[in-house]
Amino acid sequence: MRTAAYRQAPPGDLRAVIGSTRPGSGSGSAPGPEWEWVIPLVCGIDVGGTKIALALGDEHGDVRAHERRPTEPSGDAGADLDRIAADVGGLLEKAGVARSELGGVGVSVPGPLDPERGLVLNPPNLPGWNEAPVRDRLADALGVPVFLENDANAAALAEWRFGAGRGTRHMLYLTASTGMGGGLVLDGRVHRGVMASAGEVGHMPVEWEGEPCSCGLRGCLEAYVGGRSWTRRLQRVTPGESRVAALAGGPERARPEHVVEAAREGDAFALAEMDRFNEYVARGIVALVFALAPERIVLGTIAVAAGEELCFVPVRERVARHVWPFLAERLSIVPAELGPRLPDYAGLGVAFAGLEEAGAEEADPGGSADDARDPAKRNRS
Numbered sequence: 001m002r003t004a005a006y007r008q009a010p011p012g013d014l015r016a017v018i019g020s021t022r023p024g025s026g027s028g029s030a031p032g033p034e035w036e037w038v039i040p041l042v043c044g045i046d047v048g049g050t051k052i053a054l055a056l057g058d059e060h061g062d063v064r065a066h067e068r069r070p071t072e073p074s075g076d077a078g079a080d081l082d083r084i085a086a087d088v089g090g091l092l093e094k095a096g097v098a099r100s101e102l103g104g105v106g107v108s109v110p111g112p113l114d115p116e117r118g119l120v121l122n123p124p125n126l127p128g129w130n131e132a133p134v135r136d137r138l139a140d141a142l143g144v145p146v147f148l149e150n151d152a153n154a155a156a157l158a159e160w161r162f163g164a165g166r167g168t169r170h171m172l173y174l175t176a177s178t179g180m181g182g183g184l185v186l187d188g189r190v191h192r193g194v195m196a197s198a199g200e201v202g203h204m205p206v207e208w209e210g211e212p213c214s215c216g217l218r219g220c221l222e223a224y225v226g227g228r229s230w231t232r233r234l235q236r237v238t239p240g241e242s243r244v245a246a247l248a249g250g251p252e253r254a255r256p257e258h259v260v261e262a263a264r265e266g267d268a269f270a271l272a273e274m275d276r277f278n279e280y281v282a283r284g285i286v287a288l289v290f291a292l293a294p295e296r297i298v299l300g301t302i303a304v305a306a307g308e309e310l311c312f313v314p315v316r317e318r319v320a321r322h323v324w325p326f327l328a329e330r331l332s333i334v335p336a337e338l339g340p341r342l343p344d345y346a347g348l349g350v351a352f353a354g355l356e357e358a359g360a361e362e363a364d365p366g367g368s369a370d371d372a373r374d375p376a377k378r379n380r381s
């Protein structure tokens, strides 16, 4: 089965766009099996609950133009998507780029999605977007292939291509912001699993009958290290005399960032809380290392704020104690690099990944790449 996005760009056209603009490819060597899928410019769209970020960029991460605006969902996904398509047009104009130069669009959306049909399923904070046909509506409006990922996969693809995962084949991205999200890039491709829900590392159990999680299960990693859960705990257990309480203006206002700051000053309670955070993050990582044998694990948000001494050094030590030495030796655990620029790069990462996958499918139409995405074929084999 071909995706609608793929039909938007017949193979010949896609190849022509890529081939004609590849640096130094005007003449000389014909494209062979090592064909490099390079697209000049793509547009990335990060649809957040409060803000939409659009960026026009190339494969080197050179952002030519970007734009952010409040999401302002109207309650009608079709109208919202038409407005986003108009934003893309405006961005091209602002950058002085012709529509014909746009090679594709990548969209990062919150919440679950149906990758086969290119739909967003009931995203939080986006009323009217249940089963919104994001891929096809934007592809129809813009006339280029459109690719869709959930925000965690999009962030993973962005870090992998433009950030801390550059140069690796097997990279896992974990981020503890409000919840705990993750994305798996394996063999240079995002691994989606059933209903594109692979990488939900926040709900791996780290205690069998542990803390209740917002997902309904108990003992999930997110229930220990997710920002929302940790904040709830801090407001319950922070001692009044701790530095955390002083920084927060009272235990009932304590948040993870106060823990990080107080731990840096040597506060005992804050250090114990960081130790707990590191312990649970390490438990999650150990399970992932045995399952997937990654070469790099990129940690975002709270870990980045805590930094080397408070987080990365102790997490690396704990992981090394619990995995086989040859796995630990080949693994680097590093901070995410994109930070506040992530919304610009998330959609760009999705677009390049989508175009590469489409290119690989075209190069090997009956091959494993296609089969892997097509449940009917997969079941026959």
Ligand SMILES: [Zn+2]
Pocket: 202, 203, 213, 214, 215, 216, 217, 218, 220, 222, 223
């Ligand atoms: Zn959970």
